[in-house]
Amino acid sequence: MADKPSVLFVCVHNAGRSQMAAAWLTHLAGDRVEVRSAGSAPGAAVNPAAVEAMAEVGIDISRETPKLLTVDAVQESDVCITMGCGNTCPVFPGKRYLDWKLEDPAGQGVEAVRPIRDEIKTLVEGLIAEIAPARPEASA
DSSP: OOSSOEEEEEESSSSSHHHHHHHHHHHHHGGGSEEEEEESSOOSSOOHHHHHHHHTTTOOOTTOOOOBOOHHHHHTOSEEEEESOTTOSOOOTTOEEEEOOOOOOTTOOHHHHHHHHHHHHHHHHHHHHHHSOOOOOOOO
């Protein structure tokens, strides 16, 4: 992996799970990780319940838009994390692939999305600890 690892989150519509995961990783890891998200069949807009659930924890994803999964996005990423999109993600040698089993928030209210949001945060925290641990502060 390069000095700055890159992660691609993929779900079918790129409207809920992958958007929340990308936002958590950006929020928690800052500039230590390059973050992308995409969908195998992108939706028209980000799930309003996902936007609301993330806003509750101070993260604004209201300006995000679903993006189409491309071969380039996979090739440019060190880690590709799928969330319910089956085998639609192209596989390249030397890449790391993870599949996070998460409930699909599509069509659900914010009450149902909150636990999915929180589960994603926990998974992202574990990923950060593995691929981009905090650097020790330089002593003065």
